[in-house]
Amino acid sequence: MNPFVGATERELAGAVADWATRLAERIPAAEKEGTLPRDLIAELGSLGVLGMTIPEADGGLGASAVAFALVLEELSAAWPSLAVGVAVNSGIVAGSLVRFGSPAQRKRWLPMLMDGSGLGAFALTEASSGSDAASLRMTARRDGPGWRIDGRKQFITNARYAPFAIVLARVGELDPNRTSAGITAFVVPLDAPGFSIGRAERKMGLRASDTSALILEHAQVAADAVLGEEGKGFAIAMSGLDGGRIGIAAQSVGIARRALDMARAYAKERKQFGRPIADFEGLRFKLAKADSDLAAARLLALRAAWLRDRGRPFTREAAMAKLYASEMAQRATHAAVQVLGGNGYMRDYAVERYARDGRATTIYEGTSEIQRIVIARSLLAA
Numbered sequence: 001m002n003p004f005v006g007a008t009e010r011e012l013a014g015a016v017a018d019w020a021t022r023l024a025e026r027i028p029a030a031e032k033e034g035t036l037p038r039d040l041i042a043e044l045g046s047l048g049v050l051g052m053t054i055p056e057a058d059g060g061l062g063a064s065a066v067a068f069a070l071v072l073e074e075l076s077a078a079w080p081s082l083a084v085g086v087a088v089n090s091g092i093v094a095g096s097l098v099r100f101g102s103p104a105q106r107k108r109w110l111p112m113l114m115d116g117s118g119l120g121a122f123a124l125t126e127a128s129s130g131s132d133a134a135s136l137r138m139t140a141r142r143d144g145p146g147w148r149i150d151g152r153k154q155f156i157t158n159a160r161y162a163p164f165a166i167v168l169a170r171v172g173e174l175d176p177n178r179t180s181a182g183i184t185a186f187v188v189p190l191d192a193p194g195f196s197i198g199r200a201e202r203k204m205g206l207r208a209s210d211t212s213a214l215i216l217e218h219a220q221v222a223a224d225a226v227l228g229e230e231g232k233g234f235a236i237a238m239s240g241l242d243g244g245r246i247g248i249a250a251q252s253v254g255i256a257r258r259a260l261d262m263a264r265a266y267a268k269e270r271k272q273f274g275r276p277i278a279d280f281e282g283l284r285f286k287l288a289k290a291d292s293d294l295a296a297a298r299l300l301a302l303r304a305a306w307l308r309d310r311g312r313p314f315t316r317e318a319a320m321a322k323l324y325a326s327e328m329a330q331r332a333t334h335a336a337v338q339v340l341g342g343n344g345y346m347r348d349y350a351v352e353r354y355a356r357d358g359r360a361t362t363i364y365e366g367t368s369e370i371q372r373i374v375i376a377r378s379l380l381a382a
């Protein structure tokens with residue numbers, strides 16, 4: 001029987017943690033090759049994990065945001081590269097379609113996010129628009145009954161696995177006084193004429209996760225490719241990122257937790273000066289502080305998810321969770337490397353990979369600086 005159907009939030013997270021124990025042996029080769037094994041994506045699909053945020057009426061598990069945060073923590077603890085692919089697929093991509101898709105769009109696209117045949121992509125960032133997302137340059141023009149899209153996206157997670165991407169493009173001229181005006185979200189299938197995948201990035205961490213460019217050269221899409229209302233795409237992207245930021249907070253918690261678990265185990269084993277290094281107060285205080293920070297970050301992530309589940313505003317709380325948890329993950333993973341000393345710096349011990357993988361969390365889905373802007377705007381508007 002599928003252990004994921006009808007499970008409570010904790011049971012879901014526990015089932016994912018059990019499933020993820022099989023990943024360890026697959027990670028070194030996949031990180032070296034820079035690919036996520038397709039069979040594991042397919043397994044996550046058949047277990048229902050990829051569709052866990054999608055309502056039951058659309059064929060998903062209909063799990064809560066709290067459950068998704070707990071599951072992402074487990075997947076991230078096991079393998080951050082796989083977790084980010086799932087976070088984007090089942091978080092911002094699925095969430096945008098569920099909230100803004102027409103019945104026909106939901107019916108057509110949601111099964112592809114659930115069945116394990118691939119992982120969806122969300123294409124907002126361009127070479128000249130990162131933090132200033134509203135300054136994007138990709139254009140969409142009416143062309144016969146449909147649209148023609150031109151431009152280039154960069155740093156797109158899952159591009160190589162995606163059956164389709166949600167692409168943000170500008171309809172009409174750029175209004176320098178209101179740059180977000182005209183931005184429209186489109187669902188662009190991989191096989192759309194003029195749509196291709198560009199260079200895969202070589203990254204510091206998360207090496208098995210795909211990060212590639214998307215190129216749209218006179219890409220032809222049908223009239224029904226518009227997601228939500230024409231001109232309202234920026235709000236779709238921003239509200240999608242609100243949810244995505246809970247996912248990155250949960251990811252940060254998972255990464256930090258596993259790095260600290262490794263540090264704790266090592267400190268109890270490793271002897272110097274005739275006793276386990278865990279006996280030394282300098283190290284005990286370091287671990288105690290990191291464990292307290294970890295618990296605080298998890299609570300912030302779960303608070304944002306809980307608010308979301310209740311239909312309450314959570315933009316500020318998601319930004320706080322992402323800011324605090326991602327910065328906590330930097331401290332925790334670097335503390336873990338330090339506890340392992342020379343061994344922590346060596347690739348034979350996975351701690352160095354967690355430190356490299358965790359580095360992305362203060363950057364993607366909005367840098368720490370952007371989270372501070374979001375929090376301050378909300379705080380001062382109140």
Ligand code: CAA
Pocket residue numbers: 084088122124125130131132133134155156157178179180181234235236238239241242315364365366367370373374
């Ligand atoms: N929900 C809904 N609508 C929102 C919103 C939200 N959270 N935030 C803003 N909006 C709306 C505003 O109400 C406003 O609407 P009107 O014009 O109708 O009034 C419009 O969007 C513009 O808002 P702002 O004036 O606040 O926009 P801004 O240009 O000042 O930008 C920003 C705000 C917060 C800095 C935003 O640009 C931002 O979040 N930047 C970071 C981008 C980012 O996170 N990129 C990550 C890329 S995706 C990724 O990393 C995924 C991955 O692969 C892992």
